[in-house]
Amino acid sequence: MSRKTMVRPGGRSARVQASVHAAVRELEAEVGREALTVPLVATRAGVTPSTIYRRWGDLRELLSDVAVERLRPETAPVDKGSLSSDLEAWAEQFLEEMAAPSGRAYIRDALLGDPDGDNAGQCSAYAAEQIDVLLDRAAGRAETAPDVETVLDHVVAPIMYRILFRPDGLDAAYARGLVAGLVGPAGR
Numbered sequence: 001m002s003r004k005t006m007v008r009p010g011g012r013s014a015r016v017q018a019s020v021h022a023a024v025r026e027l028e029a030e031v032g033r034e035a036l037t038v039p040l041v042a043t044r045a046g047v048t049p050s051t052i053y054r055r056w057g058d059l060r061e062l063l064s065d066v067a068v069e070r071l072r073p074e075t076a077p078v079d080k081g082s083l084s085s086d087l088e089a090w091a092e093q094f095l096e097e098m099a100a101p102s103g104r105a106y107i108r109d110a111l112l113g114d115p116d117g118d119n120a121g122q123c124s125a126y127a128a129e130q131i132d133v134l135l136d137r138a139a140g141r142a143e144t145a146p147d148v149e150t151v152l153d154h155v156v157a158p159i160m161y162r163i164l165f166r167p168d169g170l171d172a173a174y175a176r177g178l179v180a181g182l183v184g185p186a187g188r
Contacts, residue, residue: 017065019045020052024066033105038062064113067106068122077130083138083145084179085186087155090134091175094127095159099170104163127156146182154182 023044027036038059042049056062077090097103110119131151138145146154155178162170176185 016045016047016051016055020047020055020062021066021069024062036063058113060109060113062113063109064111064119067109067113068119070106071103071110071123072126073130077133079137080186082141082186083134083143084183086134086137087131087151087183088176088179088186090130091155091159091179092172094130094156095163095170095172095175098159099163099167107160107163124152128152131156151182155179 020041023041024036027040027044031040036059038052039049041059041062042052045052052062056065077086080086080089098107107123110123114120128148131148135145135148135151155175158178159170159175162174179186
């Protein structure tokens with residue numbers, strides 16, 4: 001059972017998480033990832049190392065938790081006026097962010113420090129939430145649209161596979177091609 005599931009949200013727990021996450025981000029920028037240690041993070045965050053070990057287990061699980069938080073989208077997807085245009089814009093941005101060196105590092109961290117698979121599920125849920133916004137907009141415009149799982153299978157999954165295993169040829173045209181294969185090209 002993951003330690004993260006036992007933590008109560010809000011209050012002191014939320015403050016500890018925020019300060020520890022901030023300490024990880026600051027220290028990564030200052031001293032580099034290779035120099036990170038639980039005691040160093042704890043000192044910067046103003047908590048004891050035992051607090052980090054109790055909550056996250058080890059540095060790898062902490063980095064995984066931080067990565068999942070950094071992979072959370074900050075804004076709603078752009079409204080371009082049609083499902084194909086909306087989905088193209090979203091897929092291009094998703095590919096660009098995930099394929100960037102920082103995105104790859106966050107993906108790696110999210111998966112490596114997550115023995116239960118909860119973080120992978122959370123990352124998938126982030127993408128599904130964004131896609132759901134696009135599909136709701138399409139429904140409001142009376143457009144025919146696939147379901148969320150179909151978009152995940154035909155757009156997100158191929159992008160993630162390529163990022164992880166075959167990063168060559170990843171560009172906006174690749175993302176647009178996936179979308180066109182599912183819903184047709186934008187401007188149709």
